[in-house]
Amino acid sequence: MNLRRRCEFAIEGTAEAGHRTHLNRIYIELYITEGQCEGVNIQHEVWQLETVSRMETLQDSPIKCHDIFKVLPGQKKFIRVVLTNGIAGIGKTFSVRKFTLDWAEGLENQDVSLVILLSFRELNLIKEKKYSFLGLLRCFHPTLQMITAEMLALCKVLIIFDGLDESRLSLDFQNNEIVSDVTQTSSVNLLLTNLIKGNLLPSSLLWITSRPAAANQVPPLYVDRITEVRGFTDTQKEEYFRRRFSDDESLSSRIISHIKSSQSLFIMCHIPVFCWITATVLENIWSIPGQKELPKTLTGMYSHFLLVQSKRKAEKYDKGHEMIQQKLMHTDKEELLKLGRLAFEHLEKGNILFYQEDLEQCGLDVRQALVFSGLCTEIFKKECIIFQKMIYCFVHLSIQEFLAAVYMTHCYLNRNMEVLVTFLEEDWDRSSSDPGLVDFLSKVVDKSLKSGNGHLDLFVRFLHGLLLESNHHLLGGLLGWTASTPESIQRVINNLKKMNAYDISPDRSINIFHCLMEMNDHSVRQEIQEYLHSDNRSKKKLTKTHCSALAYMLQMSEEVLDVLDLKKFYASGDGRRRLLPAVRNCRNAKLSCCGLSERHCEVLSSALMSNPSHLRELDLSDNDYLLDSGVKLLSAVGLESPNCRLEILRLKNCSLSESCCEPLASVLKSPSSHLRELDLSNNNYLADLGVKRLSTGLGNPHCRLETLRIDRCGLENCCTSLASVLKSNPSRLRELELSNNDLQDSGVNMLCAGLESPHCRLEALRLKRCGVMDEGCAFLVTALKSNPSHLRELDLSQNKLQESGVKLLSDIKESPHCRLETVKHWYIGFVTV
Numbered sequence: 001m002n003l004r005r006r007c008e009f010a011i012e013g014t015a016e017a018g019h020r021t022h023l024n025r026i027y028i029e030l031y032i033t034e035g036q037c038e039g040v041n042i043q044h045e046v047w048q049l050e051t052v053s054r055m056e057t058l059q060d061s062p063i064k065c066h067d068i069f070k071v072l073p074g075q076k077k078f079i080r081v082v083l084t085n086g087i088a089g090i091g092k093t094f095s096v097r098k099f100t101l102d103w104a105e106g107l108e109n110q111d112v113s114l115v116i117l118l119s120f121r122e123l124n125l126i127k128e129k130k131y132s133f134l135g136l137l138r139c140f141h142p143t144l145q146m147i148t149a150e151m152l153a154l155c156k157v158l159i160i161f162d163g164l165d166e167s168r169l170s171l172d173f174q175n176n177e178i179v180s181d182v183t184q185t186s187s188v189n190l191l192l193t194n195l196i197k198g199n200l201l202p203s204s205l206l207w208i209t210s211r212p213a214a215a216n217q218v219p220p221l222y223v224d225r226i227t228e229v230r231g232f233t234d235t236q237k238e239e240y241f242r243r244r245f246s247d248d249e250s251l252s253s254r255i256i257s258h259i260k261s262s263q264s265l266f267i268m269c270h271i272p273v274f275c276w277i278t279a280t281v282l283e284n285i286w287s288i289p290g291q292k293e294l295p296k297t298l299t300g301m302y303s304h305f306l307l308v309q310s311k312r313k314a315e316k317y318d319k320g321h322e323m324i325q326q327k328l329m330h331t332d333k334e335e336l337l338k339l340g341r342l343a344f345e346h347l348e349k350g351n352i353l354f355y356q357e358d359l360e361q362c363g364l365d366v367r368q369a370l371v372f373s374g375l376c377t378e379i380f381k382k383e384c385i386i387f388q389k390m391i392y393c394f395v396h397l398s399i400q401e402f403l404a405a406v407y408m409t410h411c412y413l414n415r416n417m418e419v420l421v422t423f424l425e426e427d428w429d430r431s432s433s434d435p436g437l438v439d440f441l442s443k444v445v446d447k448s449l450k451s452g453n454g455h456l457d458l459f460v461r462f463l464h465g466l467l468l469e470s471n472h473h474l475l476g477g478l479l480g481w482t483a484s485t486p487e488s489i490q491r492v493i494n495n496l497k498k499m500n501a502y503d504i505s506p507d508r509s510i511n512i513f514h515c516l517m518e519m520n521d522h523s524v525r526q527e528i529q530e531y532l533h534s535d536n537r538s539k540k541k542l543t544k545t546h547c548s549a550l551a552y553m554l555q556m557s558e559e560v561l562d563v564l565d566l567k568k569f570y571a572s573g574d575g576r577r578r579l580l581p582a583v584r585n586c587r588n589a590k591l592s593c594c595g596l597s598e599r600h601c602e603v604l605s606s607a608l609m610s611n612p613s614h615l616r617e618l619d620l621s622d623n624d625y626l627l628d629s630g631v632k633l634l635s636a637v638g639l640e641s642p643n644c645r646l647e648i649l650r651l652k653n654c655s656l657s658e659s660c661c662e663p664l665a666s667v668l669k670s671p672s673s674h675l676r677e678l679d680l681s682n683n684n685y686l687a688d689l690g691v692k693r694l695s696t697g698l699g700n701p702h703c704r705l706e707t708l709r710i711d712r713c714g715l716e717n718c719c720t721s722l723a724s725v726l727k728s729n730p731s732r733l734r735e736l737e738l739s740n741n742d743l744q745d746s747g748v749n750m751l752c753a754g755l756e757s758p759h760c761r762l763e764a765l766r767l768k769r770c771g772v773m774d775e776g777c778a779f780l781v782t783a784l785k786s787n788p789s790h791l792r793e794l795d796l797s798q799n800k801l802q803e804s805g806v807k808l809l810s811d812i813k814e815s816p817h818c819r820l821e822t823v824k825h826w827y828i829g830f831v832t833v
Contacts, residue, residue: 002117006102007097012250027098028239030091030272031230032084033611034063034072043684065095066108068227069158069205079224081196081206086229087213088352089273089396092209094161095229099207101159112205113155116141120167121353121391122186127169131189133182133200148184152741156206159195164210164217166353171217190610213453231270231715240275243247245283250539255282262296263556264517273396277305285307297518298458299465302402303474306336310478333479338364340407343400348423350455354392371724391599398458405462407474411480423447437467437488438495445496445512449504457511467492493521498546506551506580506603513549524549542571547578554582561586561615566594583607588617593652596623598630601638611644621652621679628659635663642672649675653682654711658690668697668705678702681711681737691718699728707735711766715741719750726754731761739768739795745776755791766795766825781808785815796825 008023052527063072069079086092095118102108103115118140126139134152137144170191179186179194182201186194194200196208196218208218220226232240238256245252259265259278268274281304285292295301310332342362346354394400411419424443444463448456465471472483496516516524528549532539547569554561564586566576573595580600583589584607607615620626631651638644651660667673680686680694691710695718697703715738725733743751748767754760777796784791796809804827812818 002141003100003117007101007104007464012424022321023094023101025095026231026243027094028236028243028272029064029641030095031233031236032063032065032068032095033228044595060796065099066102068207069109069227077224080198080204081218081223082208082225082226082227083215083218083223084207084229086209086211086231087211087271088211089271089398090229090231091272092229093162094272096207096209098439100160109158111156112158114152116144116157116159118159118161120161120163120165120169123161123192124166124168124353124391127188130187131191133179133184133195135185136188136191150180152201153203157201158207159201159204160207160209161192162209163646164208165214167214167217173219173222174398175819198222202724211470211734214498232272232275234266237266237269237275240272241279244279251283251286254286255279258282258294264298264514265296265301266300268398269389271396271705274398274444275394277301280308281305284311292472297465297520298398299402299462299468299471299518302399302462303466304473305399306406307474307478335364336403336412336478337407338362340403340410343394343402344407347400347404347455347459352393352397356390356392359392387571389613401458402452402462405459406465406479408444408459409466410479410481412437413774417718432509437484438491441492442499445499445515448511449651454508454511457508457514460511460769461514461518463482464492464496464515469517475484481730489519493519497524497543500544500574505599506548506578507606509548509578510552510581512545513552516545524737525553537568537570540570542575544570544572544575544578547571547575551579551581553581555585557585563588563590565590567592583618584610585614587614589615590619592619592621592623594623595625596630597625598627598633600631601626601630603609605634605638605641608634608646609641611643613641613643615644615646617648618646619650620646620654621650622654624653626654626656626768628657630654631656631660632663635660635667639664639667639673639675640670644672645674647674648677650679651683652679655685656680656683656690657685658687658693661686661693665694665697668694668703669700671702673702673704676707677707677709679707679709680713681709684712684714686710687715688718691715692721695721695725698722698725698733701730704732706732707737708733709735709737710741711737712740715743716747719743720753721746722752723751726751726760726762729755729759731757731759733762735764736762738770739765740770742771743767744771745773745779748772748776749779755780755783755789756786758787762789763790764793764795765791766793767799768795769798772796772799772801774802774808777805777808779800781812784812784818785822786817788817789819791818791820793822794820794824796823799825801825 008020068084071077071079084092084095096462099108100115100117103110103112107796116137122140134147134149147777169192171189171193173193175190177186177190178199179190180199191200195204195206210217215226215455216768239260241252241255242249245255255278263276270280278301281295281301285294285304295304339362342354342359345362346352346358349784351358381587392565393433394403408419408423410416419462420440424447441464445460448454448460451457462518466475467484467489469483469486470491472481475481476483493516496512496519499512513524524545530547531537531542531546532553534540549648550569554564559583562583564579566579567590569576569579571579576594577596577600580591580603583591583604589604589607604618604620607613623630631654639649641648664678667675682691690713698708722736725731747770755762755765776799785791794809801809809823809825811825812820
């Protein structure tokens with residue numbers, strides 16, 4: 001009954017707003033998929049959202065919220081620990097509440113005797129204290145005061161830990177201190193790790209939710225199922241608005257039509273919280289008579305959202321006196337800027353949770369901010385939990401980013417040089433009354449692009465959008481702003497188009513294009529559309545900004561590209577590299593001679609680990625700066641992903657050594673690997689040790705490789721390892737390219753031990769220019785006669801064969817075991833037998 005009361009109402013925004021709707025009335029089944037966690041995901045969540053936005057075209061199977069502990073058809077493993085991840089505001093906590101409510105109402109999962117709901121926000125407050133697990137339950141759930149250790153041991157318990165990304169606990173899974181008794185007192189983090197490991201309450205079920213960047217805190221070893229909340233599908237977005245405005249079908253239809261007209265708004269509506277913001281804004285705009293210009297950008301939507309909250313506050317406190325109204329407007333401005341300062345300072349630090357002292361440091365009076373001002377209560381959420389300690393956060397991370405941009409814009413317009421200089425870590429001429437808008441924004445963009453995880457990217461988009469006259473007009477009355485001149489706006493746009501952004505990830509460069517879109521400049525998009533429909537693409541040189549825009553558009557296209565060949569685009573080297581994000585939406589990526597390095601492998605790995613991954617063929621040949629480090633990253637993150645479906649990988653002439661072969665061998669051993677062809681030719685430092693390391697993967701039963709090319713790799717004594725591969729059962733190798741290596745007769749002799757094996761299925765063997773003489777030729781002939789051979793092609797061109805060796809090759813066709821169709825050798829020119 002207690003959990004039912006706690007979960008039965010859905011609160012959009014905050015409780016103070018008064019919008020208490022029964023959860024079952026408004027809840028829409030979210031799109032949740034089962035999938036493997038893919039390492040540490042530190043990229044900005046809006047980037048991830050853009051990938052998720054195409055999920056309705058995917059073939060993965062959704063899993064219903066109440067089924068996450070149920071064994072699916074074809075699965076045998078007992079599901080004890082489930083980790084659910086998803087970006088901020090995507091619906092993780094709503095899913096938890098719906099699961100709990102359905103259980104409490106006797107509708108689902110009735111085999112579970114007890115559901116215990118805990119949040120990491122609550123646990124943060126007692127992180128320094130020691131409890132027994134039983135004491136912890138009684139502390140946070142007073143209704144469990146009478147429960148005993150014996151009762152816990154006898155019933156089926158589900159423990160939900162919501163919000164791992166908000167945890168300030170140190171979960172140390174290397175600590176082997178065992179806690180196995182629910183009455184044993186220990187630190188909170190030890191209790192949690194022992195619960196997850198199964199030392200404590202091993203029969204209990206555990207459900208942990210987290211944002212993606214923090215999900216790796218729990219090692220995959222201890223997780224039985226990983227699920228991802230992907231928010232609303234396109235159909236579910238429409239269902240949300242129709243349910244919200246069930247009594248006004250016309251309004252819901254107009255809202256749906258409007259969000260479909262703007263790609264950025266439509267993508268953001270995958271987040272349920274953004275649907276609420278959109279509904280709040282558009283309902284308010286259409287409630288006022290007269291034709292209104294609707295927001296088409298994120299900045300416009302959030303600017304309107306602030307005005308709606310300010311209007312609600314004024315309506316609540318307005319007593320009809322003009323003086324009071326003016327005072328309220330002044331209060332709005334002061335409180336909003338203090339909120340903006342809080343948002344900005346903590347955005348830089350990466351904080352999304354605040355305590356009372358954090359508010360006070362920014363000059364915010366908690367009572368005024370959260371009780372007097374309706375503006376702040378709608379934007380803030382507060383949670384009053386154990387010991388009456390208050391925790392505050394913004395309704396969504398994007399609201400924090402927007403308010404941070406509002407604050408920074410205000411600091412620029414009012415020449416608050418101290419804030420600007422501190423943020424940009426660069427001293428302007430303090431005597432200058434105008435730092436220069438173009439110069440200021442250029443430095444802000446540079447700073448954001450140098451950020452490793454892009455945590456300032458959306459902030460920078462908002463910063464550019466706030467310069468528009470329309471948004472100045474919206475917020476000017478509230479904040480006392482004056483609009484930038486059209487000339488200065490155009491200079492900013494021109495500067496963005498010319499921005500170089502050297503040595504920046506291609507993914508990050510796309511944000512420049514987004515900034516242009518926030519400023520309502522569609523010229524780049526239009527030029528790219530014209531380019532895509534042009535018959536003379538090879539004659540039109542693309543700028544770097546064009547390339548970023550094209551990469552974004554190709555990536556977001558509903559059609560998967562058959563071939564992406566970077567050399568076919570007339571652009572600078574850096575421009576071509578900016579096209580890399582498009583590999584996420586193509587089947588065959590031809591990226592040879594593009595100056596790729598290790599950092600570009602992050603984009604490629606992302607493409608290989610995406611769900612679904614479309615890439616089947618990847619050519620990275622002739623990229624001298626790729627090096628072993630690039631291949632290691634590509635292997636560990638991308639190629640070993642269970643989502644990877646790559647079949648052909650070309651790494652010819654990439655300055656690789658033996659160090660890259662161990663991670664590649666690990667890929668070949670992986671049961672999920674689909675790799676059939678691997679080209680490592682022209683890597684002189686690969687050498688024998690590299691092939692020996694690679695052979696550990698080639699001989700593995702899971703290896704599916706059929707074609708291996710190691711031409712010109714400085715090989716001499718690797719043939720014993722390769723023979724072992726050919727003898728393995730099963731041996732799937734069909735084509736082996738060993739040309740231009742100094743193998744000589746001794747090497748061929750060792751290789752023949754594999755050719756003679758009944759398990760060998762090799763069909764093509766190329767030994768061009770390997771120093772082979774008649775003796776080596778005799779070894780080959782003997783091996784091919786020894787048992788039924790599958791070999792169809794043998795290339796011995798440019799070796800040192802004499803007439804006797806050639807005769808042996810000519811006579812081999814007489815053997816009943818030989819299936820050779822093509823033999824190439826050097827004897828009085830090229831002869832084909």
